[in-house]
Every structure is written in C-alpha cells, then in structure tokens.
Amino acid sequence: MCIRDRFIANHSEDGDGFEEYAKYDNEKNNGKKNDNYALLSVLRMDVDNLGAVFLYGLKDIPGGINYYSLARSVAVSRLFNLFFTVKVNYLAEKYKLYVTYSGGDDLFIVGSWINILKFAPELRKSFAEFACGNNNLTLSAGIHLCKPKYPIGKGAEKAGKAEENAKGYIFEQSNSEELQKGAVDSPVMNKYNKDSISIFGRVYKWKELDDMLEYAANIQKLIEKGKINASYMHFLLNMFEKIFDSDKKMKINEFFKYLPKIKYSFARKGINQNAIDRSINDTNENNVVKTLSKLIAGNYWQYYMQNFRIVAYYTILKNRKTKYQEEQNGR
Numbered sequence: 001m002c003i004r005d006r007f008i009a010n011h012s013e014d015g016d017g018f019e020e021y022a023k024y025d026n027e028k029n030n031g032k033k034n035d036n037y038a039l040l041s042v043l044r045m046d047v048d049n050l051g052a053v054f055l056y057g058l059k060d061i062p063g064g065i066n067y068y069s070l071a072r073s074v075a076v077s078r079l080f081n082l083f084f085t086v087k088v089n090y091l092a093e094k095y096k097l098y099v100t101y102s103g104g105d106d107l108f109i110v111g112s113w114i115n116i117l118k119f120a121p122e123l124r125k126s127f128a129e130f131a132c133g134n135n136n137l138t139l140s141a142g143i144h145l146c147k148p149k150y151p152i153g154k155g156a157e158k159a160g161k162a163e164e165n166a167k168g169y170i171f172e173q174s175n176s177e178e179l180q181k182g183a184v185d186s187p188v189m190n191k192y193n194k195d196s197i198s199i200f201g202r203v204y205k206w207k208e209l210d211d212m213l214e215y216a217a218n219i220q221k222l223i224e225k226g227k228i229n230a231s232y233m234h235f236l237l238n239m240f241e242k243i244f245d246s247d248k249k250m251k252i253n254e255f256f257k258y259l260p261k262i263k264y265s266f267a268r269k270g271i272n273q274n275a276i277d278r279s280i281n282d283t284n285e286n287n288v289v290k291t292l293s294k295l296i297a298g299n300y301w302q303y304y305m306q307n308f309r310i311v312a313y314y315t316i317l318k319n320r321k322t323k324y325q326e327e328q329n330g331r
Helices: 050-056 070-095 113-130 152-168 177-183 206-224 230-243 252-267 273-279 288-295 301-306 308-318 323-330
Strands: 040-047 098-103 106-112 139-146 196-199 202-205
Touching: 040 050, 040 113, 040 152, 050 070, 070 098, 070 106, 070 113, 106 113, 106 152, 113 139, 113 196, 113 206, 113 308, 139 152, 152 196, 196 206, 202 206, 206 288, 206 301, 206 308, 230 252, 230 301, 230 308, 252 288, 273 288, 288 301, 301 308
Parallel strands: 139 196
Antiparallel strands: 040 106, 040 139, 098 106, 196 202
C-alpha cells in the first residue's frame, strides 16, 4: 500500500493467526487452506554485498566514466526500497504470507512451508530481472521451519543464522557438468559465493533449489499415482546422507558400501539397466524408471544425490498427515 508518497510492504490475511497461515498451500485447492500437516516457515532474505554496490557500483565504469554522485546513490537506494515494498507485497498476497518487515534491502516474512518455498525462488527470479541480469546484484536467504505455535522471535533468530550460513558457505570446485552449466554461477568456486539459500539444514545455490524442486514435483506425481510412497524417500535420504557429508562431499568408502543397497531397492521396483536403457527415449515424465534412475544413472546422478535432501523433505512433508487424519484413515 502507499501512504502519501511512501510505499510499505504490509500484506497479511485479515483475521488469520500463524496457525492459520501454516495451512495455506497454493498447490492445492486454488490456494485455500487444507487439512494436511501444517508447518510454518520463517524467511529472512537480503541483498548481498550492498555496501560494495554503493561504494564501487557507480565507479570505475569501463571507458573511464565515473557515474558516482549522491543523487544516483539515493536513486539506487529508492529503487531497492521500491522492489522490497511493492514487488514483495504483491508476491506475499499471491502466496498468502505475513509480511513482518520488508523494505530497504531485506525482508522478514512468515507463512506456510510450501508457500514460502515457492515464494523465495520466484522473488529471487524477479530480483534478477529487476537487476537486469547483473550477476553482482544477488540475494541470499535463510529459511527455518517450525510448528505453528513456535515463538516467532526464536524462529526469526534461527532464520537469521540460516541466512548467515548462506552468505558464508564455501562452494567447492565440482566436475559436474550440471554445475558448470549454471547450478553454481560464479566462475570462482573457492570463495564465499553468497547468492544462496539455506534450507533443511543445508546451503544450496538457487539453481540447485530450482532443479530439485522441479524434480521433487515429478517424484510427488509418482507418489500420488501410488507407484512409490513417501517412506521410500526416507530410505533414499538415509542412504544418501551416509554417502555425503554435511558439505555435500562424497565419502568414497560409504559410497561403495551403500550403493548396492540402493540399486537393490531399485531393482525390486523394476529399475535395472535394461529398463533404464528402454526409458531413455520415453517422453513420459511420470515414468517411474525414467524419474528415479536419475539418482544412479546418466550424466548428473551425483548432482541429484548431493541435493536429494530437498526432494526428500519436500515429498515427505507434502504427504505427512496429522495424527487425527491418520486415526481417521485407519478406521
């Protein structure tokens, strides 16, 4: 909304407490509330290296032109503030989120875990468009999931720590073709990259989050069709967590120890080398062989293994029921 000549991001759903916000799911019921397992997310996000943007961003322009001036600095500041008020408010309304604060160059927003998970990448994409694709203008974010009655102040503190982790994480050099194609945008891999998001206890580049959410959506379709179940995601997550450490580095001994167990579980579902070869030219994205085999075959299997935590948490939470629902289903 606008008060005189000042925009303020202040969206909220009238009359809703945080327990009600936790029920919103834009993927179901046209964005209305649902009775599935309700979980709240607290999101903290801000612009990376903003001080450097103002200190050096308008100086040393190629060609020897110096555009730095107080007026231009003020104009840039106002544009940032406009983005974090008007655009954020628009997306918050779309995803039915509670804007605790948004303005200047940062935000603090509360909402359901699934809507926050959709909101954050969309806002980051909008910011990239706002910055005209300038790779020096990036966002980092931290998300903390909690029960609806959890103290929001503590949630904000933990989301803030997650955001700090995203800004301080060192991404190691990787030989993965997928990473070279954009999953890690910076050409210098052994530095603090920022431009990342911390969620589910790990730090990811935004491209990794986008890729894994798309993959998770395909896995979810298989679960809804009854071809696999959410408990299988628990099994795979447990295997991959043993193979990779918290920095997503592979432990070779563990890899050769647990890979046979993974392949055996796949074989019991009809996923063997012959089935994988036959599925290569299959255009059906709901093909269980084509979808799951990405974890053990193809050029990017390690990429999918490393980031599988996103897929597992997404599908597990999407299919989790309350105790009351479980009791009702058991009758």
